[in-house]
Amino acid sequence: MSREQGGEFEKNFDELDLHGMSLREAEHAVELFLFSLHKSGTGSGKIVTGRGSGVLYNGIKRYLEKHDLVRKVFDPPDSTGAAFLVELEN
Numbered sequence: 001m002s003r004e005q006g007g008e009f010e011k012n013f014d015e016l017d018l019h020g021m022s023l024r025e026a027e028h029a030v031e032l033f034l035f036s037l038h039k040s041g042t043g044s045g046k047i048v049t050g051r052g053s054g055v056l057y058n059g060i061k062r063y064l065e066k067h068d069l070v071r072k073v074f075d076p077p078d079s080t081g082a083a084f085l086v087e088l089e090n
Contacts, residue, residue, distance in 0.1 A: 014045040023059040030060060034069050038088055046076065048083045057081060 016033040018026040030047060037045050047064075049057040064073045064086055072087040 014042055015048060016045065017048045018056060018060065019048065019050045021056070023056060026056055026060055027063050030063060034067065034086070034088065037086075038069050042088075043090075044085065044087045046083055046085055051080070051082045054081075060084065 014033075014037060016029060018029060021029060026049070033045065033047070037043065047060065049060055051057075061073065061084065064070050064084060069088050070086050071089045073084050075081070076083055076085050
């Protein structure tokens with residue numbers, strides 16, 4: 001299980017890659033991913049949007065910030081605006 005420790009996120013987490021998806025497709029994929037993480041008890045994961053035009057990154061960020069299962073959303077240190085780390089509510 002991944003948890004934020006000492007200001008850094010552990011590297012062993014599930015990942016979802018949204019490259020090539022529309023925002024609508026990506027939101028659906030993220031919903032399934034979040035429920036899968038929650039059901040498995042993993043508690044955290046990485047969502048890769050890619051850089052592109054920023055539409056996917058910004059849209060998914062808004063989606064995650066409003067989602068009931070999500071406790072925290074943050075950029076991994078190496079993402080350069082291309083991914084999120086999410087931590088779920090217990």
